Amino acid sequence: MHHYSSIAEHFAPCTRVVDVHEFGNGNINDTYLVSIDTDLPEENQFVLQRINTQVFKQPRLIMQNMRAFTEHVRRRAREEGHCWEMPRVLPASDGEDFHIDPDGGFWRAISYVHGARSFDTIGDLDHAREVGHALGTFQYLINDLPIQKLSDTLEGFHITPRYLRQLDQALSQNGHRSNAELNYCLDFVEHRREFAHVLERAREQGRLSLRPVHGDPKVNNVMIEDSTVRATSLVDMDTVKP
8 A cells, every 4th residue: 555655645745645445447547546634524535546558648638638628517517507526637746637656657636426336237227317318418518618629548549440440450460260259240240341431431521520529438437326326427537539
């Protein structure tokens, strides 16, 4: 704990770090929940993350994006009366949005959404409805944010023709061992190959325009409030981008 505690202290310079432990089950970044010694219950915890710079090679752009869209969403939610909680970026002691440790690790801190939790799978129809409502609410609140304010934090993400080309290249170079599961997958792709270019062609033709999106709205990124069982927030926002 000592190493992570010392990192956390950069985001809590005026109080004592009580505990740091692993949090969640994300696949990309290392995430920890930090408890601090404070009399304010709503501020006694925050989320500490080490951004995976092998995946996100320009982490500063992620932080610039987060500043832009979190402030935008909080303002719109407040003006329009939406019961929506947007996690806040917490500044480090030097005023930056991040801290770089001696080994080059890129760290950030985000406010913790109290009284809510996420689930790895859909529990029932009401839960499914709330997940859809959460995504719709987020997209509504961010829909008027100019895309010029957002950087592309993961180039090529969700560009289906690019993935298809990579698959074709891998197969041509390496072939594959035939088995039922793989054959099923390849057959699935082949029967839908013509659909891979639909969205990109529509964009090139001017029928679709770039808009800001969450980018990774899976079930366990939706926070459900314990007291109301209503969706209250979306998290894991590194891929909010055009």
